[in-house]
Amino acid sequence: MADLKVNIAGVEWKNPVTTGSGTFGFGREYAEYFDLSELGAVCLKALSDKPRLGNRSPRIAEVNDGILNSVGLQNPGAPHFLENELEWLRKFDTKLIANLCGSAVEDYVEVAEMLGDKLDMFELNISCPNVKEGGMAFGTSPKMVEEITSKVKAASKVPLIVKLSPNVTDITEIAKAAEAGGADALSLINTLLGMKIDIKTRRPVLKNNTGGLSGPAVMPVAVRMVHQVRGAVKLPIIGMGGITTGEDAIEFLLAGADAVAVGTAGIVDPYAWIKVRNGINDYLDQNGYKSVKEIVGTLELN
Numbered sequence: 001m002a003d004l005k006v007n008i009a010g011v012e013w014k015n016p017v018t019t020g021s022g023t024f025g026f027g028r029e030y031a032e033y034f035d036l037s038e039l040g041a042v043c044l045k046a047l048s049d050k051p052r053l054g055n056r057s058p059r060i061a062e063v064n065d066g067i068l069n070s071v072g073l074q075n076p077g078a079p080h081f082l083e084n085e086l087e088w089l090r091k092f093d094t095k096l097i098a099n100l101c102g103s104a105v106e107d108y109v110e111v112a113e114m115l116g117d118k119l120d121m122f123e124l125n126i127s128c129p130n131v132k133e134g135g136m137a138f139g140t141s142p143k144m145v146e147e148i149t150s151k152v153k154a155a156s157k158v159p160l161i162v163k164l165s166p167n168v169t170d171i172t173e174i175a176k177a178a179e180a181g182g183a184d185a186l187s188l189i190n191t192l193l194g195m196k197i198d199i200k201t202r203r204p205v206l207k208n209n210t211g212g213l214s215g216p217a218v219m220p221v222a223v224r225m226v227h228q229v230r231g232a233v234k235l236p237i238i239g240m241g242g243i244t245t246g247e248d249a250i251e252f253l254l255a256g257a258d259a260v261a262v263g264t265a266g267i268v269d270p271y272a273w274i275k276v277r278n279g280i281n282d283y284l285d286q287n288g289y290k291s292v293k294e295i296v297g298t299l300e301l302n
Helices: 078-084 105-115 142-155 171-180 216-230 246-255 272-286
Strands: 006-008 011-013 017-019 041-043 060-063 066-069 095-100 121-125 160-163 185-188 192-194 211-214 237-240 259-262
Touching: 017 272, 060 211, 066 216, 078 105, 095 105, 105 121, 105 142, 121 142, 142 160, 142 171, 171 185, 171 216, 185 216, 211 216, 216 237, 216 246, 237 246, 246 259, 246 272, 259 272
Parallel strands: 017 041, 017 259, 041 095, 095 121, 121 160, 160 185, 185 237, 237 259
Antiparallel strands: 006 011, 060 066, 066 211, 192 211
């Protein structure tokens, strides 16, 4: 069996597979299917400083090769998580990543301070709307990305991953801004903005009108962006977007990702994470590699 260990910003994972935030909750449902210790890391549902109710329903819509969601980062808040979920999660031998969200820079800083060093890493969700900037997502402006990264990094006691939005003209400019702001690692891509219309009512299916597209439909875009970002920054990269098999994950690793996150696939198959991990190992064994690190970023262009 190949060595699957990876090092992400000084944190060693036993294998390169984690969960996509927002698709795994706090893990209780999936723990009924498999031991969470099988994963390299668990990236948890987004956490804000106070509880969030999220958007009105319907907020999930199935589309060809994926789903649209506008859940709106519903969560019970960081204090509730610390009191009711963290102790249970710490029973598992895996790294824990908190996804941080908010509506202003101060919100992110506050939740980072609340969580302190009780988790292994933070993932900064910069696709949240900045209420002080008229609802513009933090992650669409290099200046805003550098500012929020810098301030949350200063408040963080654990390595900070910045999650990049694909809804931008040049993903490399956003990646460079996160690096300049002090990010320890990057994760990409978040969902692509999309819409589905009910032709009978002539209204959008989602109550929020638009939502984030995830699933196999976005994978070619995600692989391309990971490849671009790998050439632009020196930070570790967690690649995600439409991964359903080990072969999919290998594409991301070859493109330059150091690890991968599986999200939407787990809604269809609760064993998706384990199958992806096993598929990575099978590829390495079949091709004579001793370590997953040997294939990272080894894409040969035509």
